[in-house]
Amino acid sequence: MGGGGEDHVPVLAEAAVAWLAIRPEGVYVDGTAGAGGHASLIAARLTTGRLVALDRDASAVEKAAARLRPYPCAMVRQANYGEMTSVLAALGLGPVDGVLIDAGCSSMQLNDPERGFSFQEDGPLDMRMDPSAGVSAAEYLAEVPEVELAEALKRYADIRLARRIARAIVRRRMERPLTRTSELAEAVHDALDFVSDMPDEVRTVFQAVRIAVNEELRWLEAGVREGIAALKPGGRLVVIAFHSGEDRVVKEALKQSSRPRRELYPDGRVRAVTPAQVRVLTPKPVTPDAAEMRMNPRSKSAKLRAAERLPELGG
Numbered sequence: 313m314g315g316g317g318e319d320h321v322p323v324l325a326e327a328a329v330a331w332l333a334i335r336p337e338g339v340y341v342d343g344t345a346g347a348g349g350h351a352s353l354i355a356a357r358l359t360t361g362r363l364v365a366l367d368r369d370a371s372a373v374e375k376a377a378a379r380l381r382p383y384p385c386a387m388v389r390q391a392n393y394g395e396m397t398s399v400l401a402a403l404g405l406g407p408v409d410g411v412l413i414d415a416g417c418s419s420m421q422l423n424d425p426e427r428g429f430s431f432q433e434d435g436p437l438d439m440r441m442d443p444s445a446g447v448s449a450a451e452y453l454a455e456v457p458e459v460e461l462a463e464a465l466k467r468y469a470d471i472r473l474a475r476r477i478a479r480a481i482v483r484r485r486m487e488r489p490l491t492r493t494s495e496l497a498e499a500v501h502d503a504l505d506f507v508s509d510m511p512d513e514v515r516t517v518f519q520a521v522r523i524a525v526n527e528e529l530r531w532l533e534a535g536v537r538e539g540i541a542a543l544k545p546g547g548r549l550v551v552i553a554f555h556s557g558e559d560r561v562v563k564e565a566l567k568q569s570s571r572p573r574r575e576l577y578p579d580g581r582v583r584a585v586t587p588a589q590v591r592v593l594t595p596k597p598v599t600p601d602a603a604e605m606r607m608n609p610r611s612k613s614a615k616l617r618a619a620e621r622l623p624e625l626g627g
């Protein structure tokens with residue numbers, strides 16, 4: 313694996329820690345360990361507590377483990393946060409006091425051309441957070457039907473000329489397979505050769521392909537669900553999203569979990585009512601202040617939402 317460039321700067325770090333309301337003896341999960349930025353802030357606040365830090369990327373696990381070495385309360389595992397309840401069960405750790413998900417990808421992933429996330433430097437067209445699983449971006453783009461690709465570009469990055477770009481990618485792959493990041497960037501430029509002011513389009517196409525390849529929104533929804541399931545009453549879930557598609561998933565999943573759910577018989581009678589699981593603590597998302605945005609431009613689009621697990625009723 314390549315160097316990964318400069319380290320990842322944790323976004324909304326103080327806010328994330330504050331919304332987790334960390335108890336020194338509590339058990340916490342950081343579902344997205346990355347470079348261990350948020351995780352080390354959590355670990356530093358624990359005395360007898362534990363921190364389980366997960367990442368699906370083996371090189372992030374290595375990096376976070378090194379950063380967390382001074383904190384014996386912390387353990388780092390390679391795992392998908394969408395499967396955190398089984399990871400916790402395997403570790404013999406019961407309901408937890410807090411879960412953090414800092415979605416998306418890290419600066420180490422984006423800045424390392426060998427990982428294939430970078431639209432600025434040439435590299436193999438991979439983009440997998442866990443390169444040992446699933447299909448690479450090259451394999452995805454070789455097979456995905458044009459209509460499905462256009463939908464992914466629209467859904468995952470709000471791309472206006474999605475159909476035109478999808479058509480250009482498919483036309484190009486019929487000549488020869490796309491295997492390099494520079495070839496994907498060229499295909500986008502070809503599709504947009506008639507427009508002068510779309511400087512962001514290559515970046516957003518890379519974002520959409522990355523989200524599709526890693527099935528990020530599906531896992532984010534599962535992560536919110538699993539995070540809530542892992543919490544003890546009074547425990548907190550904090551999620552940081554970086555674009556509208558991610559934030560929509562988080563907002564909707566929290567909304568669903570904050571309402572009682574009714575199961576109906578076909579004739580409309582109520583069969584069962586599942587009580588609300590959480591109280592949403594942030595009616596509006598928390599965003600970085602001007603100083604953080606200046607210091608870390610990657611933070612500009614960040615939105616943090618927090619919820620608290622409600623006590624079980626009855627029983």
Ligand SMILES: C[S@@+](CC[C@H](N)C(=O)[O-])C[C@H]1O[C@@H](n2cnc3c(N)ncnc32)[C@H](O)[C@@H]1O
Pocket residue numbers: 320321322323343344345346347348349350351366367368369372391392393394414415416417418419441531532
């Ligand atoms: C924004 S970075 C996290 C940075 C971290 N909070 C820090 O302060 O260094 C997101 C990380 O989440 C990981 N990730 C993304 N989706 C994941 C998933 N479903 N399960 C586990 N890790 C995931 C990525 O590999 C990446 O390392």
